[in-house]
Amino acid sequence: MRFHYVFAGWEGCARDSRVLYNVLDTKIDLFDIPTGKYYLGDGGYPNIRGLLTPYRGHRYHLSEFNAPGARRVTSVEELYNHTHSSLRTTVERAFGLLKGRFPILKAKVSYPYRMQVVIVLATCVLHNFIIDHNPHVEQFDIDEGASNDANESTSFITELESVTQSIHRESNNDLRTSITSQMFMDFQNRRSCKEEAGPRPNTQ
DSSP, X not given: OOOSOOOXXXXXXXXXXXXXXXXHHOSSSOOOOOTTOOEEOOTTSOXXXXXXXXXXXXXXXXXXXXXXXXXXXXXXXXXXXXXXXXXXXXXXXXXXHHHHXXXXXXXXXXXXXXXXXXXXXXXXXXXXXXXXXXXXXXXXXXXXXXXXXXXXXXXXXXXXXXXXXXXXXXXXXXXXXXXXXXXXXXXXXXXXXXXXXXXXXXXX
16 A cells, blocks of 8 residues: 655645646656556546546445445446445555554644645655565554545536546546446356356255
8 A cells, every 4th residue: 555656735625636637737746657557536536548437427435335225236337336436445545544654644733834745745755665664564553534534525526527638638438438348247247157056055
């Protein structure tokens, strides 16, 4: 759960997509996404080249699938969203681990703005250092509250912004559709195999 790129300094009320556009357009500290690779982004980002985001208008959060009485996955989009959300919890756990290790990130500090930016960068560097040199020892508890809150706060960008950015920065919809189709085929094959195998015998 390492951090590969950190861009600190924006105010907390800034929208995720606005920060992303600034990072993609900056020439000082380039955020380079290698060809053929992509990052998982929640509904606050457009589905553009280098990102894979959830389908709009379909269930997404794990709590929506795991709640008592919740229906099973019923569409290819829901299957993709469920898998996407399951993977994204690792991202949120990384933030929870970072805040658990460095409680200063959760406190209201009176340091000057530039010092606050340095603190964020320094804690991320130290976090990576700990993982690289002592990966099997966790010295602090994960801040599960912070990671859970982040996982439940997805808000989708507007349709207009999504379309505009897809045109400006290249859409990633074809890749998402291809992954979704293959994922659903695998899902159906596994379900068919289970049905053919029948119930497991009771050996007790």
